[in-house]
Structure formats: structure tokens, C-alpha cells
Amino acid sequence: MICAAISEQSTESAIDTGINSASMGADIVEIRFDSMIEMPQDLDLFKKISVPKIATLRTTSQGGKCKFDEERLDFFKKCSGCFEYIDIEDDSKLSEMQFKDCKKIVSFHDFSKTPSANEIKEIINNLQKKSDIAKAAFYVRSISDLYEIIIASQHLEGRYILIGMGELGEITRICYDRLGSEITYVSPCIGKETAPGQIDVQSLKKLSKDNCLTGIIGNPVNHSRSPDMHNAAFRSLGINGRYFRFKCEEDELGKIVEIIKILGMRGVNVTIPHKQTIMAYLDELDETSKAAGAVNCIINDGNSLKGVNTDIAGFRESFKAVGASVCGKNSLIIGAGGAARACAAFLSEGRAEIKIINRTKEKAERLAKEFNGTAVDSIDTDFDIIVNCTPMGMEGFDEGTFFQNCIFHKEQTVMDAVPVPEITKFLERAEKCGADVISGREMLIYQALDAFKTWTGCKPDYSIMSKAYGEKR
Numbered sequence: 001m002i003c004a005a006i007s008e009q010s011t012e013s014a015i016d017t018g019i020n021s022a023s024m025g026a027d028i029v030e031i032r033f034d035s036m037i038e039m040p041q042d043l044d045l046f047k048k049i050s051v052p053k054i055a056t057l058r059t060t061s062q063g064g065k066c067k068f069d070e071e072r073l074d075f076f077k078k079c080s081g082c083f084e085y086i087d088i089e090d091d092s093k094l095s096e097m098q099f100k101d102c103k104k105i106v107s108f109h110d111f112s113k114t115p116s117a118n119e120i121k122e123i124i125n126n127l128q129k130k131s132d133i134a135k136a137a138f139y140v141r142s143i144s145d146l147y148e149i150i151i152a153s154q155h156l157e158g159r160y161i162l163i164g165m166g167e168l169g170e171i172t173r174i175c176y177d178r179l180g181s182e183i184t185y186v187s188p189c190i191g192k193e194t195a196p197g198q199i200d201v202q203s204l205k206k207l208s209k210d211n212c213l214t215g216i217i218g219n220p221v222n223h224s225r226s227p228d229m230h231n232a233a234f235r236s237l238g239i240n241g242r243y244f245r246f247k248c249e250e251d252e253l254g255k256i257v258e259i260i261k262i263l264g265m266r267g268v269n270v271t272i273p274h275k276q277t278i279m280a281y282l283d284e285l286d287e288t289s290k291a292a293g294a295v296n297c298i299i300n301d302g303n304s305l306k307g308v309n310t311d312i313a314g315f316r317e318s319f320k321a322v323g324a325s326v327c328g329k330n331s332l333i334i335g336a337g338g339a340a341r342a343c344a345a346f347l348s349e350g351r352a353e354i355k356i357i358n359r360t361k362e363k364a365e366r367l368a369k370e371f372n373g374t375a376v377d378s379i380d381t382d383f384d385i386i387v388n389c390t391p392m393g394m395e396g397f398d399e400g401t402f403f404q405n406c407i408f409h410k411e412q413t414v415m416d417a418v419p420v421p422e423i424t425k426f427l428e429r430a431e432k433c434g435a436d437v438i439s440g441r442e443m444l445i446y447q448a449l450d451a452f453k454t455w456t457g458c459k460p461d462y463s464i465m466s467k468a469y470g471e472k473r
């Protein structure tokens, strides 16, 4: 059931919001009485809301206003006949009592962390002993926390509500039925959230069936514009989709892969630094990812995860858009990670001459060997094409002094894979010397268009993703 959590200051606005939420598709509403300036005298008025109702009155220790359990006891007794459910915190002695004609939800919140799956199971089992429905909500700090919630959900029985709070927990609110959770809480509309990570009733109603859940895994991902771009594309094409941001450590890759499968996500993008490490966790690799030796996009087909590389298309389309040819050009790739591999695959298919320089020379040598190129030690030579495939110069990363010896001139194409900022200092210097420059912004958009098509079969207009990224400089 989708439950609109209503936190209004007056009885009238709570009832209006309840009626509205029901008309927008809420199956049940929760009235947060602790938000009201004055407690209502007549609870019968709430019968105007046509769907079942939960009455909640939190104590001050739980973020509510009610100081004494005695006050609450009187209130909950009055709920009988007007409210189908009452919600009482586990640590209140009221949670042990029975209330006539009202089902009892006994709830537990941890606003700072998520415990292990076994502990979650134990908490829920204990709550179930004194409730009709057990409710447990945990703050999700990491992919490991999210994993514990999802694993716990696979071993739970009986009636329960299990919620992950915070941005990383948002997906548990959407996939609540996959978690076996009886109720998911939503806000009546955008801006009226009562908990972090809560989404609004209309959005969840759309997302609860035939959805296309996608996202990005990497570290860092907080700067990523991909969620804006993909969510704009979902909206413009009327697809019930959502794109999440998953900050993921290397030792969490196995966990995120399981999460994707259990929640039935359609796929994810993979970014720095996991594009190569992720390959070992996938069921299949397509020709593009084999060619690049790196995966930046995963598609889930019937619980089988296939690695794809849409960065190659990102490079190809970015060069094509400015009319830059690569055939026979003396080209330098800076870096030897995932983006560099895709760049080497693109330059190799276009029959360019490939030179590679990297902080760790052995990796440059290995990559050069795979693509019939040469590893080099210095960048102070004249190149027709230079592509930076390191995070140097990216928002949050120092550019250092490495690029200072680059030779820039007219008749040259210089690209920086770094998407934010749009024009890095590296590109700024190249542009001043007359080189044609390509921003990582363009590559990001083209690889995203390709990834979106891989997941949905539809390709949005370039302009939709470009606008969502932010206006061009």
C-alpha cells in the first residue's frame, strides 16, 4: 500500500490533504498529529477521508510534540472507530497495550545507521511479537547498509514495513513490494516530505509498476549530472523511470550487483574508478566492452547482467559533432583507465596513430600493446589530437603541473573527458592557442544517449539531455 504521510498544522488542512492524497492514488494515509498546533476535538471528522488511516502521535524524544504517554494513551483510545491503525514507537510502554478496533503498528527508527541483516531480522521479529504490523526504518549510509536491508528483507516473514532512510535508501521506498514491505510512505506532494528520501504520491504511483530503475555507481558521484540528464529523458519520453546515485566502494561491487538483481533494476552506469574491476562481477560482456576492456554501462536482462561500453560511442559522436577526423592522426591519450581504454578503442577503429602516457607506466604499456600503440614518457611533442582521460582538473581534483608541458596549436583537436567543469583549465589553454576543443560535457551526453537507448530502446533528443546537464557555456 502507498501511504501519504500527512504533517499539517490544522485538522482542516490535514483532512483536505488526506482527501487529495486519496484522489491522487494513496491507498492509505498517515496523520501526524504531533505536527498540529491544537489537537482536534472530534476525530470523527477524519472519516471524510475515504481510505484507511493511521494515527501517529510521536513523543518529543521521537521528534514529536507530546511529552507524556498518559496524554497519548487518552488520544489513542479515542482513535477507535475513526482510525484503522495507530502507530506507536517500540520504546513506549503503550506499545505493549491493546487498543479496541485499531490495528497496531509498532515502529522502530534508527536515524544514524543500519545494522546487519541478522540484527534487522531480530528487530522486526521482536516488533512483530507485540504488533499487527512491525515497522523498522534505518538510515542508509552506504551501499553496504542498503545491502543489509535488502538481504534481511529476503528472509522475513509475516507483516512488516522495512524502510531505508536518506538518499541511498530512496530505492527501498520505490521497490517496497520487492522487499515484502506492506506499506511505503510518500509525501502528499513535492515539498511536503516528512522523512529524508521520501518521494511524492503521484511519482511513486507511476513508478510502482513497469518501472525502469537505473543509476550510476562510482566514487565520487556527487558531482555527476547523469541523474538530471536521465531523469529529464524519462520525463520527456513519458517512461516510468528513475535514475539513482550510488556512491560505491570497490569492496561493495559484489553487493551492488546483487542489489540490482534482487530489486530488478534495468541497469546502471559505471564510472570512476570501477570500469574495469566491475567486469569480473558480470555474467556477460558485449563486443564494445570487450573491445575497450572496460564497462561503463550494465544492462539487466532477466537477471543476467551484461557489460556494455557506451563511452566509445561518446568519443565517436563528440568528434563527429565538431567534424574532427582521426584517420592517420598522431594522437596522445593521457591516462590508462576506463575512459582511456574507450578512447583507444575509438582511435583504433578510426585508424589513428596511438601514443599513451600514464602515471603508472606499466598500465600505459599494456594498453598501448592491446591497441598497437606506443607508451611514451613525455607530452612535450607535437600531436594532432590530445585527449585527457584522467580526473586531473575535474571538480574536486587538483590539475597539478602535469599538463603544463603540453604543446597546443591551431590544426589540433584537444579533448578533455572530464565533464565538470565544462571547460577545464587544460581545455582553456588549448583553446587560447587556437586548438579545436571538445568538452567532456559532449561525451557525457552522447554516452548517456546510448546508455538510455540500451536500457529503454528509445533515444531521447540530444537537446533534452543537454538542457538537463546545464546550458552550454
Ligand code: NAP
Binding pocket: 271, 272, 273, 274, 275, 276, 311, 314, 335, 336, 337, 338, 339, 340, 358, 359, 360, 363, 389, 390, 391, 392, 394, 417, 418, 419, 440, 441, 443, 444, 445, 447
Ligand atoms: P579510472 O579507470 O579510474 O582511470 C583513471 C586514470 O587516471 C588512470 O590512468 C590513473 O592513473 C589516472 N590518474 C588518476 N589520478 C591521477 C592523478 N592525480 N595524476 C595523474 N594521473 C591520475 O577512471 P576513468 O573512468 O577512466 O575516468 C577518468 C576521467 O574521465 C574521470 O575524470 C571521468 O569523470 C572522466 N570520464 C568522463 C566521461 C564522459 O562521459 N565525459 C566518461 C568516462 C570518464 P594510474 O593508472 O596511475 O592510477
